[in-house]
Amino acid sequence: MSVLTKEEFEKIYSIVPRISVDAIIYDQDKGILLTQRAIDPWKGYWHIPGGTVEKGERVETAVKRIAKQEVNVDIEVVRLLGINEYMNEAHPTWTGHSVCLEYMVEI
Numbered sequence: 001m002s003v004l005t006k007e008e009f010e011k012i013y014s015i016v017p018r019i020s021v022d023a024i025i026y027d028q029d030k031g032i033l034l035t036q037r038a039i040d041p042w043k044g045y046w047h048i049p050g051g052t053v054e055k056g057e058r059v060e061t062a063v064k065r066i067a068k069q070e071v072n073v074d075i076e077v078v079r080l081l082g083i084n085e086y087m088n089e090a091h092p093t094w095t096g097h098s099v100c101l102e103y104m105v106e107i
Helices: 007-015 061-072
Strands: 017-025 050-052 076-090 095-107
Touching: 007 061, 007 095, 017 061, 061 076, 061 095
Parallel strands: 017 095
Antiparallel strands: 017 050, 076 095
């Protein structure tokens, strides 16, 4: 796997859909875990931990990687909850089309 530069990311995802995943970490007592974005776009906003599936990476592996990177937890995937599609996802320098797979997971 390789990480795209900002320029590569914007060039690629301005012409093809981006596949991403969200890890919905639910606790009966505390609710859904949200994180506050530390990077652009939408720095400072609250969100569900998630990110881009890398080339050659299995979707469930991406969910586990992102949960570890963003909230430092090891998770098990429970089930796919559904799909969100963002047809005109506005970023500061480009407009993208994202397909996001929403997974229920547990720590």
